[in-house]
Amino acid sequence: MGRTSFSMTASGKVALGVDIGGLKLKNPVMTASGTFGYGIEFSPYMDLNRLGAVVVKGLSLRPRDGNPAPRTIETPCGMLNAIGLQNVGVEAFIDEKLPLLRRFSTRVVANIFGETVREYSEVARRLDGARGVDAVEINISCPNVKKGGMVFGTDPVEASKVVRAVRKATGLHVMTKLSPNVTDIKVMVKAVQDAGTDSISLVNTITGMAVDVEARRAVLATTVGGLSGPAIRPVALRMVWEAAQVARVPIVGVGGIVTARDALEFIIAGATAVQVGTANFLEPDSAVKVIDGIEDYMKRHGIRDVNEIVGSLKTPGPRANPTGSAR
Amino acid sequence: MGRTSFSMTASGKVALGVDIGGLKLKNPVMTASGTFGYGIEFSPYMDLNRLGAVVVKGLSLRPRDGNPAPRTIETPCGMLNAIGLQNVGVEAFIDEKLPLLRRFSTRVVANIFGETVREYSEVARRLDGARGVDAVEINISCPNVKKGGMVFGTDPVEASKVVRAVRKATGLHVMTKLSPNVTDIKVMVKAVQDAGTDSISLVNTITGMAVDVEARRAVLATTVGGLSGPAIRPVALRMVWEAAQVARVPIVGVGGIVTARDALEFIIAGATAVQVGTANFLEPDSAVKVIDGIEDYMKRHGIRDVNEIVGSLKTPGPRANPTGSAR
Amino acid sequence: MSNATVIYNEHVGGPFFRMALRWKGRGFRPGQFVMVRVSGALDPLLRRPFGIYDVLGGRKGIEILYKVVGRGTGMLSELDPGDRVDVLGPLGNGFPMVRDPGSLVMVAGGIGVAPFFWLAKGMAGKGRRPVLLYGARTKEEVRLVRPFRAVGVRVRVTTEDGSVGSRGLVTDLLDRELVEGRTVYACGPLGMLMAVSEAARRRGVKCLVSLERAMACGIGVCLGCAVKTRPHPQEQKHYSMVCSDGPVFASEEIDWDSF
C-alpha cells in the first residue's frame, strides 16, 4: 500500500499518516499505556476515531490486583505511580474490552508484560488471534522473577530474550517499550532491534520516590514508583534522540507530552509517532488537541507530509562538549 | 571533638550540626556547585555565615571558556544547562576568590573536575595547601578524554581511579558527586567508597534535551544538557535512598530542593546533609530559608538534634512489587 | 481549556471558601464530585477533586465548598469573579436518594459536610426532616452547618471541647439515631468513617461512606485511587476505584484493615 493511500486526514489538507514498521496509523498520535484505560472510558470526552492508535493498559496472563494504596502522588510537573500493573488479564480483555474497541477505526495496541519470558510470550500468543488487535507493545520495565526481581528492561540480554520470544509467539506488529532507567539507551535499542522488534517506544517512567515528611514515611505503599509527566520530557526527548541515532526501526516517543509543540520536539528529534500519557489526566482530550496542533503547525510551516519532519533536527556543528556531560 | 560542641545553632534551640565523615557543618544545608558562583556573589542577598557550606563552581587545572550559547533553557519545573564547566581555573580561584570567602565562617567545598585522572589529582593537590578550603567535591560527570569522551561517572572502574587519585593527592575531606545517569546507583556508591571517598553527594544533573520546533534545531548549542530543578527531585530522592541502603559513608542529597520540606525528604531518606542548587536562581536566599524551615520543623516535631531524623524513613512492610518497577 | 467561570469565591471563615462556578455540566447526582484544574500552568499538575456542594438554579453551574490545605486549594482561594478554571464531571456514583427523608442520618466531620448539602436541600420540606450529625473542631467548622439548618435539616453538633453543641465525638451522638430502618451516610476523616461504620454494623443499620483518595484522573483509568473492597462477604478482596466505583461505598464492602 502506498504512503498516500493512508496518509490523508479528514481535513484533506496535510498528510498525517505514518508507517511505523508496517503498522500504519492515520496520524502519529497514540495514547500511552496505563493512562488511557482500555480506551472506551474516553469515548465520552472525544471521538476515539481521531486517534492514531490506542495503547491499552498493560495486560498479563492472569488478572492482577496491583499494589496497595497510596498508588499515586503529584510531584513538581509530574506524578509518581505505583499501580502495580493491575489489569483484567488478557482473556477478559479479549472477551470484554476488545469488542467495544473494535467499533472504532483506531488502531489498537495491546501493552503486555510478564514476570517470566514465558509469560510474555503466552500473552502475545493469546493476542495473536484476537480480532481488533493491531500490535503488541512489550513493557520490559517489569520485575524478572527468575532473575531475583531485577528488571528485564535494564539488561540487554534479558530484554532480547523477551523480544525474541514474543516475536516468535505472534504475527502482530511487535513494539518494544524501553525503560529510561539505564546508563546507555543505545545498548538497549540495539539489543531489542537485533532481537527482531518492529518498532521501539520510549520512555517508560523514571523510577522516583516521595517522602511524607510529617509521618516520616514513604508516600507510596511501594516506597518507589514511576515518574511521568512534563517533568521528564527533557530526559525522554534526549533518549529518543539518542535512540534515533542507532535505530534501524521506527521510534515512538513517549514522556511528558502535553501539547503539539511537545510532540513535535519528539518527531523532529527522530520519532515517527508519539504517545500521550499523563496529559490525558489533565485534559481527557489532550491527544486530539495534539493532533490538531500538529496539523496547524504543518500548515503554518508549509509541510505537506508529517514524515518530512521526522528526524529533521538540525544539530549545531562540532559539539563543544561531545559526551553529553554538559555542565 | 564531641558532637554537641558544634551542633548548637545560634538560636540555641535545636541542634543542627552534622558531621559528614569528619567534615563538620553548623547545619546540613550547603549550596550546590555551579548554582552559587564562588559564593561571594550572594553576600548582598544573605548572610553567608548562615550556610552549612558553600560548594563553589567546578574548578579545573586551567581556566575554561565553556560552551557556546545558548547554554540554558527552562523546562517544566526544571532547566537544562550546558555551561561547559566555564571557570577561572584553580589558581585564580585560590588567588582571587578564596581570600574573599575566608572572611566567612562557612565551610568551603571546592568542586573539581578534569578530563584525565591526572588532571583531577593535580587540581586536588593544588587545593590541598590552600587556606580556607575544607573539602573537595569530585565531579565525575565529566568526559573522560582518554576513554573517547565516555563519562567517568557512569563507569565504576574509571570513577574509582579518579577517587583514588584525588584521595592520594589531598589531605582534605573528599566528597564524590555521583551522576544519576546510571542503571544502578548502588554500584557507583560501592565503587567510590571502596576507592576511599569520605562522603558521597548525589545527584548531578540528568542528561536531557530541548528542541526549538520553529527552527527545528536543538535549543542548546551542545544539543544535550543537564536537567536540574524540582522536576528531578523524585529521581534524586530515590537515588539517595538507594545509595543510603549500601553506603558506609555519609550521603549528601542534591536535586530539586527548593523548600525545607524538600530537604527533609532527603534527610529522612538517608542524607546527612543536602545541597540547594537551581533554587538559588528562584530566590537567592533559598538555602537560608531551607535552614530556617528545618529548624521550624524540628521544633514542631520536638526533635532536638537533626541527626535523629537522618535515615529515619519508615518503609511499609514487605513491598508488593520489590524491584522498583512499580507501574 | 477553561470551561467554567468563577461567579463568586466567598471566604466562609478560617480556611473555608465557597465558590460558585458557571459551568455547563449535566446529569448531576448528590454525592458526586468534579475534578477542577486550578491553573493553566503545569504546577500544580493534576486536577483536584471537590464534592458538588450545590447546583445553581437553572443548572447554570455548581457550588463547591472547600478547605485550603495546600497549594492547589490555596491558588483556588485567590481566584476572583470572572476568572476561569476547567471543570471535569460530574464524576462518581453519588448517594442514592432515600424515600423517607426522616430516615436519613448524615454524619460529617469538618469539610466532609460538603457533599451533603445539595442532597439535604433536595429533601427539605418533603416530609420528615433528615438529621445531620456534625463533628467540628473549630468555630469556623461549626459555621459550615448554618446552610443546613436554613433548609430545614435537623443539625446536631459536637465539638471535642464542648465549646459548641455537645462535647465529644460525633459517634457519641450517633447511637441515639441508629434506629432500625434508618440509613447512615457518612463523609469525613478516616477515623470517623471507621467508627461510624462500626457503630452502624453493630446496630444492623445500613451505612454508606464517601471516601477520599489521592486522584490523578478521576475517571477510572489511572487505577490510582484504589481501595480494597469485598463486594460480597464470600468474594475475594480486590481493588475498587474511589473515583469511578465510588466515592460512595457500602461500608461493609470496605476492607477497613487495609488503610
Place this chain on the structure above:
Amino acid sequence: MSNATVIYNEHVGGPFFRMALRWKGRGFRPGQFVMVRVSGALDPLLRRPFGIYDVLGGRKGIEILYKVVGRGTGMLSELDPGDRVDVLGPLGNGFPMVRDPGSLVMVAGGIGVAPFFWLAKGMAGKGRRPVLLYGARTKEEVRLVRPFRAVGVRVRVTTEDGSVGSRGLVTDLLDRELVEGRTVYACGPLGMLMAVSEAARRRGVKCLVSLERAMACGIGVCLGCAVKTRPHPQEQKHYSMVCSDGPVFASEEIDWDSF
C-alpha cells in the same frame, strides 16, 4: 517571597503592557533590568528579565513595559492591581549618562524601546534634545514612542511598509544621525543591533548595545547568559555574561559572528 505589589497593569495595545510595581529597590541606573518571578508556583520556574522602563516618583517603585510572547509574560498580563510578585534587582551595568543630551542617538526596534524611557526622561529639558530612531512593524509598536515625544525626545519612526513614519529600516534613518561626537545606544532585535553596530563602526561613532539572552539567575552565577566578547582587539575572545557584565556592551567588544 513577594516583595512588590502591582499598582497598575495597563494594556497599551496589541501584545504590550505597562506595569507599575510598588517596590523598594535602590540605586537604579538607566538601562538596568530586574528579574521578576511571575508566579509562586514552580511552573514557569525561572524569573523573567525586564528592563526598567521608568522609576516612580519618590523611588516608590518602577514601571516595566513588556510584550506578551509566552507563558511568563502571559501570566504577568493577567495580574491585577494589588497582586504581588517578586522583583530582584536592579541588575546589570546600564547605560552611562551622556554629557550632552543632543549627542545621544537612541536606536530601538519593537519592545527594545523599553530600557530607554527613563534615560530619555532624565535628559529632557537639559539642553539639546536627544533623538530616538524607532523601527516598528505594527501600529501598536508605533504607539510605544508617544511617551518619548511627551518628554521632549525627537522621535523618528520607520515602518517597513511606510504606513507610519518613513518607509524602510531604522538603519536607513541612522546614516544621517551618525555625526562625529555622537553616541549610539541601541536595543532591539539582533539583526538590527548588528546593522546599527556596523554602521556606527564605519562612521567611527561610538556605539553601545543592550543585549538579550535567556537568563536563569540574572546575577552572574549560573554562567548561562554567555556572549562571546573581545574587550580589546588584541585580546583573546572569551565569554562575558549579559546579566552581570552587561546587558550593555560596547558594540566593538561583541563577537557578532558568534551569534
